[in-house]
Amino acid sequence: MKVRTRRGAVGIGTLIVFIAMVLVAAVAAAVLINTSGFLQQKASSTGRETTQQVASGIQVERVVGKANGLPTTQYIQQLAIYVTPNAGSSGIDLSNTKIILKNESTEAILKYDPTHAAFTSTVVSDIFNVSLAAWASLAGNTTREFGIIVLQDADGSLTSEHPTLNKGDLAVLTLLVGDLGSDNGVFGAGIGPGEKISGEVVPEFGAPGVIEFVTPSTYTESVMDLQ
Structure with missing residues (x-):
């Protein structure tokens, strides 16, 4: 029986092609x-940032105003x-938070500066006491x-150089919107009756807190709930 054998053509050209394919x-x-x-x-970084942006945010619980000299x-x-922070929110640095407030003719952007706008962390009987640091430091600026x-702060995060609003914290942001004798407020003399005010509390990241209210047609009480 005759056996046929086939020999493959193996040479330097084939070797070069093989090495090239491997490379x-x-x-x-x-x-x-x-x-x-x-x-x-x-993707991981973007996912973390997106989660932080979506889950975090600041919530406006209420807005209270005071008319002096009625x-x-x-x-x-x-x-x-x-x-207060939204449910599931990361810590919110109030030193990097802005407040936008506007009426029909004026829009103001307010910031926090520890050298001028100091905080008050003791229990207060009168939230509008102008001798409190949170108010006194604003006058004349x-x-x-x-x-x-600071009303509620279990871990002391709000009393640092960068006051941070964490889960369970509750704070009051104080604004001089009218003239108390030593400062021409954000809206000059102040906010008059029947005036529409809107704005936002804008954190560094996350959803802003919404401010929107219309003042009563006449002021019969000094302290009034607005929102």
Whole structure:
């Protein structure tokens, strides 16, 4: 029986082609691995930022105003905004938070500055007491700022250089919106009767707290719930 044998053509050309194919496959694999690793890290970072942005935010619990000198003066001069973090929110640094407030003719942007707008962390019987640091430090300032009164802060995060609003914390942001004798307020003399006010408490990240109310048609009480 005759056995036929076939010999493959093996030479230097075939070897070069084989090595070239191996090199191309290695380069392609390296590119794919690097690209997938970069995309994975980018997606993870974007996911964390998106979760933080969506889950975090500040909530305006209520807004209270005070008109001083009734019945002669029909203007609200002091505004107290009660804020707390949204459920599941990360810590909110109030030193990087802005308050936007506007009426029909004026829009003001207020910031927190610890050198001027100090906070009050003791229990207070009168939230609008102008001798409190959160109010007294605002009087006479040419820049628009807000103060902080700490009402609830178990971990002391609100009494640091960067006051941070954490889960369970409750604070009052104090604004001088009218003239108390030593400061021309955000809205000049103040907020008059039947005036519409809108705005936001805007944190560094996350959803802002909404401010929107219309003042009573006449002021019969000094302290009034507005929102």
